[in-house]
């Protein structure tokens with residue numbers, strides 16, 4: 001019998017930027033082991049703050065400035081403030097590599113990064129994150145989607161400090177009843193709520209774009225979870241989806257977001273992929 005040699009692909013080297021609510025969990029999962037992936041480096045704002053936790057990992061990664069990551073990683077995972085998206089993504093996609101982006105709202109302001117990826121054989125991956133059903137939305141988008149509408153309801157803590165609220169002097173701290181604070185497009189929401197509704201940007205990129213996807217945002221003193229409801233009407237299906245996210249230590253960010261990134265990473269080398 002012929003001796004069939006198992007082909008061995010080198011591990012994909014992963015870099016993570018930002019060790020907050022999402023990045024910390026992703027780094028820990030990579031350190032515990034994800035098939036075919038190895039954590040090569042991280043970028044942090046304050047290395048001293050993370051020194052002991054990183055030293056406690058089974059395989060401590062290098063701690064490097066953002067611009068040095070492209071030399072040591074095949075894939076970068078952006079889990080950082082949205083203002084850093086360009087500096088994180090551009091070097092990777094320019095070199096034909098992959099950038100996983102959590103600050104999806106910032107992509108709407110830097111859409112040329114998608115063109116840069118196209119020209120250089122790179123890829124930008126936006127995980128489902130704190131949302132649900134982007135598989136169905138991308139499938140429906142192969143046909144014709146008539147409308148995508150989203151309603152987000154968050155506790156006050158999950159919205160406080162958003163630029164739109166500050167600029168419009170909206171007082172949400174003392175509300176006793178649900179208050180609709182925004183009704184507009186995903187593009188406008190990404191500008192006004194850059195750290196609160198990346199999900200709307202992801203939804204828009206999966207479906208009919210940031211100018212046709214609409215979102216209402218409610219501050220609700222009665223809820224403890226970050227709640228998103230989506231209604232899609234298309235020529236193949238009509239569907240509604242909702243998710244109630246338990247906030248992480250960052251009240252703006254649902255716990256499931258990091259798990260979505262880990263699931264996305266698992267798919268990269270999995271022998272079975274389920275879902276679009």
Ligand SMILES: NC(=O)C1=CN([C@@H]2O[C@H](COP(=O)(O)OP(=O)(O)OC[C@H]3O[C@@H](n4cnc5c(N)ncnc54)[C@H](O)[C@@H]3O)[C@@H](O)[C@H]2O)C=CC1
Nearest residue numbers: 018019020021022043044045079102103129130195198253
């Ligand atoms: N796509 C989605 O479904 C979701 C996206 N997000 C977005 O993902 C991003 C990360 O979210 P979280 O982990 O909750 O935020 P976080 O605020 O908990 O963590 C961000 C981390 O980035 C670090 N950082 C700041 N400047 C840095 C620099 N120059 N270099 C390296 N690190 C730096 C901060 O120190 C902090 O530890 C945010 O933009 C957030 O809005 C959050 C939830 C859902």
Ligand SMILES: O=C([O-])CC(=O)C(=O)O
Nearest residue numbers: 130196197198199226254
């Ligand atoms: O976690 C959530 O519910 C959503 C969120 O913060 C975001 O989209 O930025």
